[in-house]
Amino acid sequence: MTALGYVAAANGVIWIGIWLYLLRLDSRLTSREKERS
Amino acid sequence: MRLLKILLGPYLLAVTLAAFLWPKPARGFIGESSRIVFFHVPCAWTATLAFIVAALASIVHLKRRDDTSDEAAAAAVRLGFLFSALATVSGSIFAQVMWGSYWNWDPRETSILLLLFLYAAYLFLRAAVPDPERRGVFCAVYALFSAFVMPFLLFVAPRVTESLHPQTIINKQGKILMDVPTKTVFFTALFGFTALFFWMWSVDYRIERMKRRNATL
Numbered sequence: 001m002t003a004l005g006y007v008a009a010a011n012g013v014i015w016i017g018i019w020l021y022l023l024r025l026d027s028r029l030t031s032r033e034k035e036r037s
Numbered sequence: 038m039r040l041l042k043i044l045l046g047p048y049l050l051a052v053t054l055a056a057f058l059w060p061k062p063a064r065g066f067i068g069e070s071s072r073i074v075f076f077h078v079p080c081a082w083t084a085t086l087a088f089i090v091a092a093l094a095s096i097v098h099l100k101r102r103d104d105t106s107d108e109a110a111a112a113a114v115r116l117g118f119l120f121s122a123l124a125t126v127s128g129s130i131f132a133q134v135m136w137g138s139y140w141n142w143d144p145r146e147t148s149i150l151l152l153l154f155l156y157a158a159y160l161f162l163r164a165a166v167p168d169p170e171r172r173g174v175f176c177a178v179y180a181l182f183s184a185f186v187m188p189f190l191l192f193v194a195p196r197v198t199e200s201l202h203p204q205t206i207i208n209k210q211g212k213i214l215m216d217v218p219t220k221t222v223f224f225t226a227l228f229g230f231t232a233l234f235f236w237m238w239s240v241d242y243r244i245e246r247m248k249r250r251n252a253t254l
Contacts, residue, residue: 004069008057012050019046022236026042029243036250 049229060218070134075222079230080124087117092184095177107173110180112241118156125149136201145195145202152190155183
């Protein structure tokens with residue numbers, strides 16, 4: 001794999017981390033909101 | 038809605054990989070530095086969008102005086118500030134590669150720094166007024182004032198004098214000077230960042246709403 005490929009993969013991993021964090025936060029918020037209503 | 042949030046993951050992953058692996062580097066740039074356009078410009082666009090959303094939510098707040106619109110405006114400003122900071126940092130890295138220095142006091146660098154100060158003041162104002170009603174009104178008026186200043190800082194001031202900054206998307210020729218792969222990745226990134234902003238915005242103000250409800254219990 002080229003250097004650019006490694007940079008692309010590293011950036012992809014960072015994005016997946018952010019996305020998974022947001023998904024988890026979103027679903028926790030949704031379940032809290034459901035509990036309250 | 039949940040499906041869209043799930044799809045945004047692979048969508049932006051594909052955009053990220055394509056940004057590095059598909060278009061060729063643009064001519065006139067050192068090494069791979071032109072690829073910054075796929076991150077830097079969407080960040081700047083998202084910041085602009087966030088500040089417009091903040092101004093709209095502020096208008097709603099001044100009319101209705103409800104907590105939701107105030108929280109929505111504050112969340113939009115927080116995200117606008119974050120994306121402006123990311124645009125500034127990424128631009129600064131590009132400046133180091135292209136011009137040999139992280140900061141050159143170029144008109145565009147200076148104007149985005151002033152924009153950061155402008156909206157940092159909004160966040161300080163929020164923290165400084167304890168009464169929620171007065172805070173809401175003060176912040177809404179300030180967000181509207183900032184929204185009038187913002188286009189001057191982003192679109193007018195950097196064009197008044199000569200700049201080191203490469204041609205922007207909105208340029209004198211009135212054309213998008215990109216080849217097809219660059220254009221494709223660029224616009225898909227722009228769309229993905231816009232979707233990401235609206236998602237982050239909803240999460241942010243829902244958290245604030247929950248905090249307020251917990252505080253009033």
